[in-house]
Amino acid sequence: MRIIAILGFLLIGLAATAQMDTIKIKTSAECDMCKKRIEEQVGITKGVKSAVLDVNTMVLTVIYNKQKTAPEKIKTIINKAGYDADDTKADPKSQKKLPACCRPGGGKDHK
Ligand SMILES: [Cu+2]
Numbered sequence: 001m002r003i004i005a006i007l008g009f010l011l012i013g014l015a016a017t018a019q020m021d022t023i024k025i026k027t028s029a030e031c032d033m034c035k036k037r038i039e040e041q042v043g044i045t046k047g048v049k050s051a052v053l054d055v056n057t058m059v060l061t062v063i064y065n066k067q068k069t070a071p072e073k074i075k076t077i078i079n080k081a082g083y084d085a086d087d088t089k090a091d092p093k094s095q096k097k098l099p100a101c102c103r104p105g106g107g108k109d110h111k
Pocket residue numbers: 029030031032033034035101102103
């Protein structure tokens with residue numbers, strides 16, 4: 001009985017891992033505020049397990065469930081937050097709402 005339970009858990013674990021995928025998306029983030037904003041917005045998206053933005057490269061690494069979301073959807077979330085995601089462009093309205101330092105080129109005013 002016990003061995004069956006263990007095998008069962010193993011199978012469930014394997015199935016869950018098989019549904020997970022990782023993507024790296026280049027964003028137009030400029031600073032730590034952008035990092036927080038993007039990680040927050042992508043992080044609350046259904047099917048996203050984790051979202052981490054590297055402030056040096058501005059690349060967002062997302063671990064997500066393939067059955068619950070897709071890279072296109074994640075990029076749309078980033079665009080709606082006001083940022084470019086790979087070759088999809090930021091929503092202009094959202095971008096205007098960002099603080100000046102968070103718009104493209106604004107990072108230079110930071111330091
Ligand atoms: Cu910023």
